[in-house]
Amino acid sequence: MIWNEEFETLPREALEALQLKRLKNLVERVYTAVPYYRNKMDQAGVKPTDIRSLADLRKLPFTTKEDLRLNYPFGLFAVPFDKVVRIHASSGTTGKPTVVGYTKNDIDAWAELMARTLSAGGAHAGDVVHNAYGYGLFTGGLGAHYGAERLGAAVIPISGGNSKRQIMLMQDFGSTVLLCTPSYALNLADVMKEMNVDPKSLKLRVGLFGAEPWSENMRQEIEARLNIKAIDIFGLSEVMGPGVASECIEEKHGLHVFEDYFIPEIINPETFEPVPHGELGELVFTTLTKEAFPVIRYRTKDLSRLITEPCSCGRTFHRMQRITGRTDDMLIIRGVNVFPSQIEHVLMSIEGVEPHYQIMVDRQASLDIMEVQVEVSEDIFSDEIKVLEKLGKRIEREIKDLLGVSCKVKLVEPKTIQRSEGKAKRVIDNRKL
Amino acid sequence: MKVEQISIFLENKSGRLAEVATVLAEAGINIRALSLADTTDFGILRLIVNDTEKAKQVLKEKGFTVGKTEVIGVEVADKPGGLAEILNVMKANSINVEYMYAFVQKSAGNAVIIFRFDELEKAIDALQKAGIRIMKGEEIYSI
Numbered sequence A: 001m002i003w004n005e006e007f008e009t010l011p012r013e014a015l016e017a018l019q020l021k022r023l024k025n026l027v028e029r030v031y032t033a034v035p036y037y038r039n040k041m042d043q044a045g046v047k048p049t050d051i052r053s054l055a056d057l058r059k060l061p062f063t064t065k066e067d068l069r070l071n072y073p074f075g076l077f078a079v080p081f082d083k084v085v086r087i088h089a090s091s092g093t094t095g096k097p098t099v100v101g102y103t104k105n106d107i108d109a110w111a112e113l114m115a116r117t118l119s120a121g122g123a124h125a126g127d128v129v130h131n132a133y134g135y136g137l138f139t140g141g142l143g144a145h146y147g148a149e150r151l152g153a154a155v156i157p158i159s160g161g162n163s164k165r166q167i168m169l170m171q172d173f174g175s176t177v178l179l180c181t182p183s184y185a186l187n188l189a190d191v192m193k194e195m196n197v198d199p200k201s202l203k204l205r206v207g208l209f210g211a212e213p214w215s216e217n218m219r220q221e222i223e224a225r226l227n228i229k230a231i232d233i234f235g236l237s238e239v240m241g242p243g244v245a246s247e248c249i250e251e252k253h254g255l256h257v258f259e260d261y262f263i264p265e266i267i268n269p270e271t272f273e274p275v276p277h278g279e280l281g282e283l284v285f286t287t288l289t290k291e292a293f294p295v296i297r298y299r300t301k302d303l304s305r306l307i308t309e310p311c312s313c314g315r316t317f318h319r320m321q322r323i324t325g326r327t328d329d330m331l332i333i334r335g336v337n338v339f340p341s342q343i344e345h346v347l348m349s350i351e352g353v354e355p356h357y358q359i360m361v362d363r364q365a366s367l368d369i370m371e372v373q374v375e376v377s378e379d380i381f382s383d384e385i386k387v388l389e390k391l392g393k394r395i396e397r398e399i400k401d402l403l404g405v406s407c408k409v410k411l412v413e414p415k416t417i418q419r420s421e422g423k424a425k426r427v428i429d430n431r432k433l
Numbered sequence B: 001m002k003v004e005q006i007s008i009f010l011e012n013k014s015g016r017l018a019e020v021a022t023v024l025a026e027a028g029i030n031i032r033a034l035s036l037a038d039t040t041d042f043g044i045l046r047l048i049v050n051d052t053e054k055a056k057q058v059l060k061e062k063g064f065t066v067g068k069t070e071v072i073g074v075e076v077a078d079k080p081g082g083l084a085e086i087l088n089v090m091k092a093n094s095i096n097v098e099y100m101y102a103f104v105q106k107s108a109g110n111a112v113i114i115f116r117f118d119e120l121e122k123a124i125d126a127l128q129k130a131g132i133r134i135m136k137g138e139e140i141y142s143i
């Protein structure tokens, strides 16, 4: 169902007119209120009055995590501090976190956007929303919480952790909608199996998963193991938190960006130029309405491409393809670019292999060594050494085929690899470069 | 005729074998026979115990990956040629021995050899035709 019929199905012309109006207002606001932005614009030779069309957005300088770090904690806030009603933070590139703030209007808009997200994923008033995103400085928990309340659902603010208790409450409270990271959803499936809880006996119908990259194969696994529909949602705290973009349950193909609030761009991360239509590149966002912490052309380091074809659900918003990796979790192994999502893809395509893996990278005698640790589940275990050795070799061969780089597969005991109650740690890079 | 054997996946790190033994001891389970096969990275511990289901359950609860396989046990008299006789029967019938291990009975002093075959039913048939006695599961569980 479409939460906000009027805005989510605006004809493109009207939408773009609204975007331009909001963009002009945004640039005017930050130029006046944030000295750092004003200096950057002055250095680039741009004045707010130079923004006459949406294409003029490209004249504005990018914002990076480094800019946020330099202005720690509140230097980029665009309103007097007494207008700020909420602070969130996420991990920064150094020891200090990245800090963001919200006014009352921002919180209101955020609830609207999360209500749209939940609605796009098939949730509705009357649902019991099991919100296992972490509550706290992380935007996931509270962002989803306010959206679910706005939707008219009953929220269980369970937060992350203690999976057995989560499953008990799912049974007792009749949860219908699950919100958590995709890796935690698989963790819940594991624990259900341990507890002999049949997912079919639960009322869960749909899950909205985000906060870490995942794959189409992982979606199929989650859907099969939890007996639900799995929806990919996207957001990041620097831009808002969850509620920036969401798949619709009709297509589950690309995430509609809520373009009346955010303008997405895809750039080449090396040249900073826009990529040709539909090509893969770094995702960049400009927030159109945010008051406390607006960003202009924020570089996410997430890799995606834009889908501009109309969608059967009726939303006119363009879609971004599910995140295929990050410009900064990309590993270069002996000169070859490697994304953990590619390794995951290989593992998930082998029957019985669970996506519990970790990539260890080291350098020995100036040669990069990649070891992929894979947990041995009951499904693939055998009492014969040769069967397990054959499996290890097969994974090595398939990774080599896909990536063009060889690796060593090490079979490890279940639960060896740190389980994510939040985000999964997939890569341990011990190289000293 | 058949004997249930459990197998456990172990990473080659110190203390894991001791942990298996402790878990079983605490559950009051007796190990009748065991063998450990290993590579540089991992090992597979194979056990015959007096209570297979319980052993499997307590080990799984402790997070081990546990499997169950059917094997057979043959009593070999303490005289030259006992093992050769069995292996020749297998060879004549083109049945592969995946692995085997042996232990000595306390009471009789005879050796018991546990065999894992690729074709279990065919192996049982061949051994019986050759007049070789296959031990009952209960005999081995209660040794």
Ligand SMILES: [Zn+2]
Pocket (backbone or CB within 6 Å): A247, A248, A250, A251, A256, A311, A312, A313, A314, A315
């Ligand atoms: Zn759609």
